[in-house]
Amino acid sequence: MNAPYAPPFDPDTQNQDLEPVLALPLFRAVNEANFPPGSSLRDILVRHARVRHCRRGDIVVRRGDYGHTVFGILKGRLRVLVDPGVEKLITARPVFDHKPWFTTLLQTWRTPNMPEIRHDEQANRFGFARLRRAEEIGSRLYLEDPETVITAFPTRVLVEGQSFGMIAALARSARTATVFAESDATLLELRWQGLQEIRYRDVHFRKYLDGLYGSRALANHLLESVLFATLERNVLDVLTRETEFETYGSFEWTRTFKQAMARGVSTIIEYEPVVVDEGQPLDHLLVVCSGFARVSVRHGSSYRTEGFVARNEMIGLEEILTQEHPVYRHRVSAIGHVDVLKVPVEVLQAHVLPRLSADFTPRPVTFREGGPPLSGREQALIDFFIDNRFINGTAVMLIDLDRCTECDECVRACSLVHDNNPRFLRHGRDCTNIMVANACMHCVDPVCLIGCPTGAIHRLAQAGRVVIDETLCIGCATCADSCPYDDIRMVEIRDSDGRPLRNGRQPTLRATKCDLCPDVRGGPACQRACATEALVRIDMRDRYTLARWLARS
Amino acid sequence: MTMFFGRLAAQVFPTVVLAGGILAANHLYAASFSFSFRDVRFLSGWELVGIVGWLALFGMQRRLVTLSTLKASVQQRVHIATGWGAVGVFVLHTDGRLPQGRFDWWLWSLFVAVAVSGVIGAAFYTFLPARLHERPHIRLWQISRADIEAGGDRRRNNEMIFMERIPFFRAKLGRLVEQEVMAFTRDTGSMVILDFYVHRLAPFFRGPRHMLFHLFQSHHPVHRISLEMRPLERYLDEAGRESLGKIEKLIRFKDHLDYLHAHHMMLKGWLFIHVPLTAALLIVSAAHGILVHAFTAGSP
Numbered sequence: 001m002n003a004p005y006a007p008p009f010d011p012d013t014q015n016q017d018l019e020p021v022l023a024l025p026l027f028r029a030v031n032e033a034n035f036p037p038g039s040s041l042r043d044i045l046v047r048h049a050r051v052r053h054c055r056r057g058d059i060v061v062r063r064g065d066y067g068h069t070v071f072g073i074l075k076g077r078l079r080v081l082v083d084p085g086v087e088k089l090i091t092a093r094p095v096f097d098h099k100p101w102f103t104t105l106l107q108t109w110r111t112p113n114m115p116e117i118r119h120d121e122q123a124n125r126f127g128f129a130r131l132r133r134a135e136e137i138g139s140r141l142y143l144e145d146p147e148t149v150i151t152a153f154p155t156r157v158l159v160e161g162q163s164f165g166m167i168a169a170l171a172r173s174a175r176t177a178t179v180f181a182e183s184d185a186t187l188l189e190l191r192w193q194g195l196q197e198i199r200y201r202d203v204h205f206r207k208y209l210d211g212l213y214g215s216r217a218l219a220n221h222l223l224e225s226v227l228f229a230t231l232e233r234n235v236l237d238v239l240t241r242e243t244e245f246e247t248y249g250s251f252e253w254t255r256t257f258k259q260a261m262a263r264g265v266s267t268i269i270e271y272e273p274v275v276v277d278e279g280q281p282l283d284h285l286l287v288v289c290s291g292f293a294r295v296s297v298r299h300g301s302s303y304r305t306e307g308f309v310a311r312n313e314m315i316g317l318e319e320i321l322t323q324e325h326p327v328y329r330h331r332v333s334a335i336g337h338v339d340v341l342k343v344p345v346e347v348l349q350a351h352v353l354p355r356l357s358a359d360f361t362p363r364p365v366t367f368r369e370g371g372p373p374l375s376g377r378e379q380a381l382i383d384f385f386i387d388n389r390f391i392n393g394t395a396v397m398l399i400d401l402d403r404c405t406e407c408d409e410c411v412r413a414c415s416l417v418h419d420n421n422p423r424f425l426r427h428g429r430d431c432t433n434i435m436v437a438n439a440c441m442h443c444v445d446p447v448c449l450i451g452c453p454t455g456a457i458h459r460l461a462q463a464g465r466v467v468i469d470e471t472l473c474i475g476c477a478t479c480a481d482s483c484p485y486d487d488i489r490m491v492e493i494r495d496s497d498g499r500p501l502r503n504g505r506q507p508t509l510r511a512t513k514c515d516l517c518p519d520v521r522g523g524p525a526c527q528r529a530c531a532t533e534a535l536v537r538i539d540m541r542d543r544y545t546l547a548r549w550l551a552r553s
Numbered sequence: 554m555t556m557f558f559g560r561l562a563a564q565v566f567p568t569v570v571l572a573g574g575i576l577a578a579n580h581l582y583a584a585s586f587s588f589s590f591r592d593v594r595f596l597s598g599w600e601l602v603g604i605v606g607w608l609a610l611f612g613m614q615r616r617l618v619t620l621s622t623l624k625a626s627v628q629q630r631v632h633i634a635t636g637w638g639a640v641g642v643f644v645l646h647t648d649g650r651l652p653q654g655r656f657d658w659w660l661w662s663l664f665v666a667v668a669v670s671g672v673i674g675a676a677f678y679t680f681l682p683a684r685l686h687e688r689p690h691i692r693l694w695q696i697s698r699a700d701i702e703a704g705g706d707r708r709r710n711n712e713m714i715f716m717e718r719i720p721f722f723r724a725k726l727g728r729l730v731e732q733e734v735m736a737f738t739r740d741t742g743s744m745v746i747l748d749f750y751v752h753r754l755a756p757f758f759r760g761p762r763h764m765l766f767h768l769f770q771s772h773h774p775v776h777r778i779s780l781e782m783r784p785l786e787r788y789l790d791e792a793g794r795e796s797l798g799k800i801e802k803l804i805r806f807k808d809h810l811d812y813l814h815a816h817h818m819m820l821k822g823w824l825f826i827h828v829p830l831t832a833a834l835l836i837v838s839a840a841h842g843i844l845v846h847a848f849t850a851g852s853p
Contacts, residue, residue: 104620402683405820406715409625413618427715433686520619529618531629532678 009191010050017051018042021188024072026163029204041198048194054181057143063178064458066449067168068192076185078158079150081178099519107416114498115421116491116510118470141454141472143180150182157182167217169195170209170245171290171339174459196247214240221289221341225312226363227352235351244284244342248273249291253336254447254484257389268387269296269303272333275340276315282326284342286315291338291445292391295330295365303331304379305386307366310444310541317362320345320353330365335389337445367543377432381550384431385540389484393441394464395516395537397424397526398549402433403534413529414514421491423514424526434550437535439526440487440514442466444541448479448488457511467515475509488513568634575604575638579645597646598845602838604639605667608632609831636671643668660841663834670827677823681816684770716817719761719810726807727758730800737796745788746796753781754800758807767815775808 021027022041032041051074054060060071063084099107143149158164158179168175169192199206219240222228228239249272250256260268275286275293286293288309295315296303309315309332319326326345343352367374367382374382390396406426414422424439442465449457449466456472457479459465468479480488492507494500501508516537517524527537538546579600583593611632618625643664652661714722734750737743756762763774782801786794 101620105617108616108620401686405678405682406685406817407821409615409618417619433683517619522624525619528624529615531615531625532682533626534682 008046009048009189009194013046013050015042015046018045018049020074021045021049021051021072024074024163024188025161026070026072026208027198027205029208030198030202031204034202039197039201041201044194044197045190048197049188049190052187052189054185054187055142056181056183057146058181058185059141059143060179060181060187061165061168061175061177062141062455063175065175065455066446066452066459067165067173067175068450069189070163070165070169070192070195071179072163072188072190073158073160074186074188075160076187077160077182078164078179078185079146079155079182080158080164081149081180082154082156084177098521104520111416111420112498113420114494115415116419116493116512117496117498118419118493118501118510146180146182149180166195166209166212170213171217171221173290210245213245214243218243218245218341222287225287225314227287227314227317227356231352231355235355238351239343239347242344242347245289245339246275246342247337247339248275248293249334249337254482257336257484261388269294269305269333272335275332275334275338276328278328278331280328282316282319282323282328283345285317285320285345285348286332287341287343288313288315289339289341292335292389293332293338293340294335294386295332297330305383306330307364307382308335308386308391309365310391313363313365315365318364320348321362335386335391367547378550380431381434384429384434388429388436390436390441391540392443392445394444394539394541395440395442395514395524396540397437397439397441397514398536398538399426399435399437400433400534400536401430401435403532404435405532405534407531409529409531410526410535413525414517417517417520417525418512418515421512423512424487438485438487440466440483441485441540442514442516448483450482451478453478465516465518466513467518468511468513470510473510475503475511477509477511479511567630568637571631571634572638572641575635576641576645579642583645594646595845597642598842600642601639601646602835602842604635604642605831605834605838608635608639609835612828633671633675636668640668656837656841656844660834660837663830663837667827667830667834670823670830674823674827677819681820685813685816714810714813716814716821719814719817723758723760723807723810726803726810730754730758730803733796733799733803737793741790741793743789743793745785746793746800749782749785750800753778754804757804761811761814761818763808763811764815764818767812768819772808775804778804 022045027041030041035041035044054076060078061067063081149155164179165175167173195209199209219236222231222236222239222243228236231239256271260271272294276282278297288311290311293309293315294305295307295309296305298304315330315332316326316328319329367378385391408426411422411424411426414424424437426437428435428437430436446459446466449459452458453476454472454474456469456474457466458469460467475490477490480490488511490509491512492500493510514524517526520528522528524537527535536549538549540546579597583596611628614623614628615625618628623631647661652658730750734746734754738747757778766772766774779801782797785797789797
């Protein structure tokens, strides 16, 4: 279960606010008797829910925003934009393109002396949408004229009692549609932790959620896995019915991670929730749905890490294929948080294995399956990457200290293309000759996206990189506080004349981080500027490229 | 060794190809040039000016890395390879002989100095970075711990010591030693450590020391200071010996800072020789070209 000690979602949520909430169809079937004293349904809702008031035209969720909450409509009408193409017109995300050559050339000489100069903000960048900044409601995007949008574009109505955002909240994935308020509305917003806690306590709620998940998302998850990708529809239906969805670890792993780091990384493995233990009878094939799991074996008085599994990777397949009475060969534990699909072995043997091609070989889950033991350096690096959760990164900045001359050309190049202020620090944790610099890793599981009030920080759908839309950023530092790697920095911005911009008496802040230089030809400037090939941006899921890069040292 | 040969192969192969290409092109063009009974040294001379001029633009090319289609690492390889090509053309231009006049000596010496400093720089880039991390890491937090005895700021545990911050840490260490010595002297009235500090340690902590020893990986100087401290122990009580132990630890920190400083200086400092020499070479080459054309009778 996730930590019950998470701070309240909204300290203002009171017990008396919950009457209309409990009347929602979502909670109608929940039996309050299943909840222990001190953790009743009401307690959970007070801790994990808030009532949100929206004005007409307010955008509640945008397609592509990172979902961690589910909504129930207490009052009012909402609209869902049906056509994803239309959304580009309404809530356009910034589009990055390579700068023209001449502009890039000029940039070299026209870099301002002061850092973080901002020129006029592009007021009409959002098409129909505007940014409402108001103290009493928080800053949010809204549509100036929702009637026009409703008339001109196809939409679907959501009315009182209906809920939405369930799948994104359950699977920690991006919202699949944009929802805005057609009239003034009151919404219940329940965060993921509460959803999971109620699911854990109440079997009806669990069945309801799992049914919803099974009907909408589970089949798609299964199809992403190489083992199930070619199955016929009827077989997939059987699998969908029989497969269980389980969550291990804490959604808010950032806090526990930082605490664990303070204790020392070597003890981290002791605190990880165990998914299956070494030697345990194998009754389910495990398919990772999101998050990461550590694969380890007992070694002395502790466990030795052998590898890790990420989204769509499986645990137990090799055992099922090679053993008559299979048992798990490894201990599998959640690295922070992991969602797994558990496919029963009997179902697998009856429906999937007979359809497997003869040359199918399961992908190894350890770094050196059946090979010679790992060298001391290799084992140290594996421990280092996994304990520090750098495996979360899709563009981790690795620096080979045996090659780095500390010339700072990487920093200069970054500064050149980013408002005269580099977006990373050329230092960080290191192991043997490898250093992981403090640069945004563009995580697979980007916890920095959670809680951004305006959706300014988001993941680009086409490239997977996490970027900050500066015109939406209100400088609240939620993302910077959430980042477990301290890779987001708040900076004071200046006007064209170099004067610090102020919001009343406070300096105006913006969140900044590495954006992988989307407008630079040939990729990130830092990597291009490294003359000794000491610096590389690497996707940690690509174990082959990683191993080859490490082996050159 | 595999790493060494791998990197060597990665650097040597393009160098041989590009430098060989430059020389082959020179040879072919020189053959056609000589048909006109003109001195091929005019050709190779202008080639050299062109190549060296292009090599001199390397710094600017690196500034334009976001514009260029070539990554900085490729640019550097091309720079090194072209440099070797320039050496080949230079040998052809001079017929492999030593110069005769004083001016030619200047020009010859500048070219050789630029080439040699370039080779040394490339060698530094290959071998010195690894040395920065060879010694057991002494990190910022350890110095902080010596200061506040509390482990410092844990988030900055892994912060490395950059060259720009070395003077700051050196000053900090100097202060710590001074405080330790003064405290002991004040508490006990004994001048044993103070005398040693004034005559031996104060100059050591004042600035970077023993650069050459560090470049040759020698621990001799710090070992000698330790040896000089041993005889003091007989004049000290338990507290004094403890104080001496603390000072010795700070000496080792300072020695490590000097080690880093020496290597950083080499990594960055060679450019302060290579770049000005290149500028001087271009100026003297221009003068050489003017003189040659001015004092050449007839063709070309």
